[in-house]
Amino acid sequence: LAGAGSGARAALRAAGHEAVTTVLALAPRLPEDDDPAAEPEPVRHLAGRHVLLVHGTDDRRTDPELSFRLAERAKKANRDVCRFEAHTDGHSLRRYRSEILALSCDFTLGSLCGLPYARTVEDALAAPPPLGLRMPLAAGFGETLRG
Template identity: 40%
Template sequence: MGEETGACGVGSALVTRAAAARTVDAAVLVLHGGSVDGLGAPRRWNLAAARMRPFTRGIERATAGGEVFVGEVRYRHRGWNGDREDAARDARRAVDELGRRVGEVPVVLVGHSMGGRAALRAAGHPMVRSVVALAPWCPEHEPVAQLRGRRLVLVHGDRDRTTDPRASWQFAARAAEAGALPSTVVMRGGDHPMLRRAGDWHRLTVSLVTGLLGRTPLPPVVAERFSGGTAGPDPSEW
């Protein structure tokens, strides 16, 4: 692994931990969680970002040699901050920077908590094809029109006390009505930090990402939803 570097200089929203392949035909961007409010800059080694490192490393290992760019989104502020929706703005900015760096390739966004909300908001970007949202923050009136034509997988632990799993299932149902293709998975015993059954969270996420990239088969519980058109509010169990 190389040192973390901004892809486009100071103030970049796109961070890569390793040199990108000369030829890239797909990309994955990972978005960590944050807070409801907070205008201060996140610390470089904050816990939310650190929690996503095993996911990033797992995706890097699974796609090594496969011409897949794997990067992370750097936020300018710790919080979502209401109508400012800072994390979503940074997510879109990171995808724009990615396009300038490697060209217009299909992108999978992987986000946890606030990062899941940011990924779902940023999914309207023309380069984004799929989103894996882990314990996402899905407020009641969160927009879904931007998700038309996108494949979504929302994974939520049933012991989450920070974001509501039921909100994820309701969001998925509304996204389906808007023309998205969502699938929902409940992680039995899973909590918000994804520390309970941590290995299962990691393995499922990597499998989802490689499946959405077309490198490996999707997990059966998700593949059945996508192929059968049965996506809805009732989650599959993991």
């Protein structure tokens, strides 16, 4: 499943379905957690799934820290969770569009087809929190993948 914004939240929520093995969530629009009585977004159903979150650090529509906290909780239930930050990018993730496309393709091909992940993705999945959940998306990512 893949989604952006509210669609990313929907993809994360629907990941509990038995047919889902991989989730790609771009700038997920998550509810503010300023209400201490509010239930946090669920993450247990992400166990056994490959999960990639990408968020722009300058997103003004949804706080990037919320996706970090969700990823942090999800990583406790599932080691196959990673999160990349597109520095100075906003909610639409336009500034690093080609890098995000390359990252998304690499993650999807690795997760669904069993192809080897790029070293950056391998490192993000293997790194303990917070390192693998605050991975900077390097400008030009994907150029080396294309040769």
